[in-house]
Amino acid sequence: MAQRQRFLQFWWGQTASLLGDTTCLALLPLIAGLHLSASPGQMGILGFAISLPFLLLALPAGVLVDRVSRRRVLILADLVRAAAMAGLMLAMFFDALSLPALYLTALTVASATLFFDVAAQSILPELVSADGYVGANSGLELSRSAGTAGGPALAASLLQAFGALAPLAVSMLFYLGAAGLYAGLPERSRPVAPHSGALREVAEGMAFVVRHPVLRALTLCALLWNVAWFVFNTVFVLHAGSSLGLSAGEIGIALSLQGVGMGMGALIARPLVGRLGIGISLLVGPVTSAAALPVLLLAGPGTALPMAGAALFLLGIGPSVWTVTQTSLRQAVTPSSLLGRVNATIRFATAGMRPLGAILGGALGSLIGIEATVAAAGLLFGLCILPVALSSAARLKIMPGAA
Structure with missing residues (x-):
């Protein structure tokens, strides 16, 4: 085939x-x-x-x-x-x-x-x-x-x-x-390492992620992004309703623009990588996420819905480009015999950050207020840039292993 x-x-x-x-x-x-x-x-x-x-x-x-x-x-x-x-x-x-x-x-x-x-x-x-x-x-x-x-x-x-x-x-x-x-x-054969016990095999996958400079940077970025997203997501509806005065229908319209952004990001990811290279394209997701919340905080009377929609559009398009580029890079640098454990390790780590982000968002919202919590989430999105920008991943031009 x-x-x-x-x-x-x-x-x-x-x-x-x-x-x-x-x-x-x-x-x-x-x-x-x-x-x-x-x-x-x-x-x-x-x-x-x-x-x-x-x-x-x-x-x-x-x-x-x-x-x-x-x-x-x-x-x-x-x-x-x-x-x-x-x-x-x-x-x-x-x-x-x-x-x-x-x-x-x-x-x-x-x-x-x-x-x-x-x-x-x-x-x-x-x-x-x-x-x-x-x-x-x-x-x-x-x-x-x-x-x-x-x-x-x-x-x-x-x-x-x-x-x-x-x-x-x-x-x-x-x-x-x-x-x-x-x-x-078709069923395709692949090299499979001898079984060494489930716990040892789990440890091998985790160790590979921690030791590999590219995978380590991608994972740190993903961890920070998930914390930031769930901090923001915990208070967004409250901010949109109380601070911006948006109705339930208008909030729904703004949220739908995130899905539009996701689709747009999926469409532009391939030409973007071809033009900018894989390393610079990796930064698109963290950078657009960091830019999204200042846009939201600048919303005022008469601009609340378009600004909220623009912020959520950015939180759709950039992370979609990120998903395509980092998943592709992860697949390129990981041996096939380890890929399942590497993917699972990253999924486990990011899933663990979600309840932490939600709890942190609720605590910050109670302690410092809703708008300040949105700003704090924006700072966390900004921190996502650093692990990738400071790593060798940002300097990659083409996909490792590509012709």
């Missing part, structure tokens, strides 16, 4: 998986709130069930993905998610739907999604050559932005028009279709 054909088949599968996932994860809170009258505390438990696997299972997922066929992990993950949708449909059909069943579904889907994400990022070098990483990751990021925008809208519209069974069935079909596409990919 030709390289382009292999990638397109993987891309279509990835797009279907993402649509299934975003539809499902948008639907679960809607079912909890509208059908089961969940309390705020119960909604919190649902959110906890969705996020918990990324902390508990990320490192074991990396070991598994480096030991077995990554294609089979993708297939199994989508089949598990499809089965979870079928189980929830049966519970609804027999009038046995409950919050514990919803928690179990959320935990199952999120766990399968974690294994899927690690395998998907790790299999790409088996499908395309190094000089195609940026273009391939741009396409995958475009799918991600489309799924982020389209999945929740699809879930809500189907729920309103036909009830909860319809979006569950659609999500299940997306997963099954994706699994079928992955099954058609």
Whole structure:
């Protein structure tokens, strides 16, 4: 199977998986709130069930993905998610739907999604050559932005028009279709190191990230960015509503511009790398993130909505370029036998920063006020620039290993 054909088949599968996932994860809170009258505390438990696997299972997922066929992990993950949708449909059909069943579904889907994400990022070098990483990751990021925008809208519209069974069935079909596409990919052999025990293999992946100057810089930047984002995200709605006087609808418009920015970033990443080089392109995400919050803080009467929209657009376009460039560079500098553990290590570290950022945002908002907390998040975004700017990654012109 030709390289382009292999990638397109993987891309279509990835797009279907993402649509299934975003539809499902948008639907679960809607079912909890509208059908089961969940309390705020119960909604919190649902959110906890969705996020918990990324902390508990990320490192074991990396070991598994480096030991077995990554294609089979993708297939199994989508089949598990499809089965979870079928189980929830049966519970609804027999009038046995409950919050514990919803928690179990959320935990199952999120766990399968974690294994899927690690395998998907790790299999790409088996499908395309190094000089195609940026273009391939741009396409995958475009799918991600489309799924982020389209999945929740699809879930809500189907729920309103036909009830909860319809979006569950659609999500299940997306997963099954994706699994079928992955099954058609050729099985490619790769060097696999002898097993040395799960804990030792986890340590090998973590040590590789810490010792590698490029991966260390990328990880530090990602850690700081996640803290900054969750500090900002914790207080944004309060700032937009109380300080800027935006209505709920206007806040929704501003937030939608972040998705537009994500799509734009995915489209421009490849030509940007070709023009500026991989190193300078890596700085686009941190720099635009640092510029976004001053734009928001400069908003005044009459400019609140366009300035808030511009800030969120910047927080979409730059990080999207960052995702494409740093994922491609990570794939280029990591041996295939370690790639699953490296991806999982970085996913584990960044997931750990999210609750820290949310707690910090809430504490700062209470102590120094909402606007000062937005400014503090802007300073944290500014710090993201330093690990990359001071590393050898910023001086790279072409992708390592590219022709």
